[in-house]
Amino acid sequence: xxxxxxxxxxxxxxxxxxxxxxxxxxxxxxxxxxxxxxxxxxxxxxxxxxxxxxxxxxxxxxxxxxxxxxxxxxxxxxxxxxxxxxxxxxxxxxxxxxxxxxxxxxxxxxxxxxxxxxxxxxxxxxxxxxxxxxxxxxxxxxxxxxxxxxxxxxxxxxxxxxxxxxxxxxxxxxxxxxxxxx
Amino acid sequence: xxxxxxxxxxxxxxxxxxxxxxxxxxxxxxxxxxxxxxxxxxxxxxxxxxxx
Numbered sequence: 635x636x637x638x639x640x641x642x643x644x645x646x647x648x649x650x651x652x653x654x655x656x657x658x659x660x661x662x663x664x665x666x667x668x669x670x671x672x673x674x675x676x677x678x679x680x681x682x683x684x685x686x687x688x689x690x691x692x693x694x695x696x697x698x699x700x701x702x703x704x705x706x707x708x709x710x711x712x713x714x715x716x717x718x719x720x721x722x723x724x725x726x727x728x729x730x731x732x733x734x735x736x737x738x739x740x741x742x743x744x745x746x747x748x749x750x751x752x753x754x755x756x757x758x759x760x761x762x763x764x765x766x767x768x769x770x771x772x773x774x775x776x777x778x779x780x781x782x783x784x785x786x787x788x789x790x791x792x793x794x795x796x797x798x799x800x801x802x803x804x805x806x807x808x809x810x811x812x813x814x815x816x
Numbered sequence: 817x818x819x820x821x822x823x824x825x826x827x828x829x830x831x832x833x834x835x836x837x838x839x840x841x842x843x844x845x846x847x848x849x850x851x852x853x854x855x856x857x858x859x860x861x862x863x864x865x866x867x868x
Contacts, residue, residue, distance in 0.1 A: 657857065732864075749856050757853040764840065764857030771833040772865050778832065789829040796830065799837075799862035806841065806856035813848045 639777075645722040646777055650770035652726025657766025658759050660731040661750075666758045669750035676751075682815035685748025689807050692744035696800040730766030745807040752814035830862060837862055 676684055694700065716724060732743070750758055779785045789796070837858035843851035 657861075743860070745856065745860055749853060753853060757849070760850075761853040761857035764837075764854040765861040766857075768833040768837055768858040768861035769865060771836065772830065775830055775832040779827075779829070785829050793829045795828065795834040795862055796865065799859050799865075802837070802841065803856055803859035803863050806844070806852050806859055809844060809848065810852040810856060813852060 641718070642777055643774070645718055646774040648719045648722040649726035649729075649773055650767070652723035652728075653730035653766040653770030654726075654763050655766065656727035656730025657732075657769070658730075658763040659727075661758045661762025661765075662755060665746065665750050665762065666755050669753075669758065672751060681751050682811055685751045685811040685815075686808070688744050688747045689804060689811065692807075693804045695744070696804065726766075726770055729769050730762075732765070745803045749807050749810045752811050830865060833858065833862055833865070 672684075673681065715721075746761070749761060753761070776785050837855060840851050840855035840858055844855055
């Protein structure tokens with residue numbers, strides 16, 4: 635169904651809201667309890683080293699040293715049956731939670747683990763909300779470009795942002811482990 | 817409504833979320849405990865955003 639620019643932007647904003655909510659929600663509901671369990675089992679002195687080990691594995695996989703399982707889970711067809719704002723919000727929640735994605739490598743998610751081990755619930759929620767916000771801004775980014783198909787082609791050709799992002803994510807994870815271990 | 821355009825400014829795809837992620841990483845120099853979680857989440861999201 636064709637949408638007006640206003641309708642498209644409105645759907646994009648609902649998608650962004652859902653994505654932020656989904657990211658923060660899954661971080662608090664899933665990542666934080668798991669981190670608490672691991673922290674309970676792992677002596678304090680070993681946590682930074684455990685975190686560094688996970689980042690090292692993630693960095694090696696990102697660099698192509700080995701392959702991890704891939705995830706291909708696209709949007710549900712039934713979302714189109716919902717009212718546009720609700721459908722956009724629900725899809726955003728799923729994207730923010732990371733359960734609807736086309737992930738090239740699960741290594742990227744491993745970067746979350748050491749950070750979760752080293753942080754409290756507020757920081758974990760902030761990490762999840764930021765994940766959701768960055769994912770949620772993608773449709774708005776596309777909307778703001780004059781040529782949507784050109785945007786698609788340029789992204790497929792290899793945006794420098796996508797090429798640099800894995801290394802910067804690993805660097806942020808390392809920095810976070812170092813800061814919280816200090 | 818005429819949508820503002822980023823292409824006219826020559827910005828690449830994902831420039832908008834990348835600006836947010838870059839700002840978080842820059843902020844980590846002064847408030848690392850607050851900014852690094854945000855930077856990690858944002859750059860991780862951009863890492864999986866190759867297929868919009």
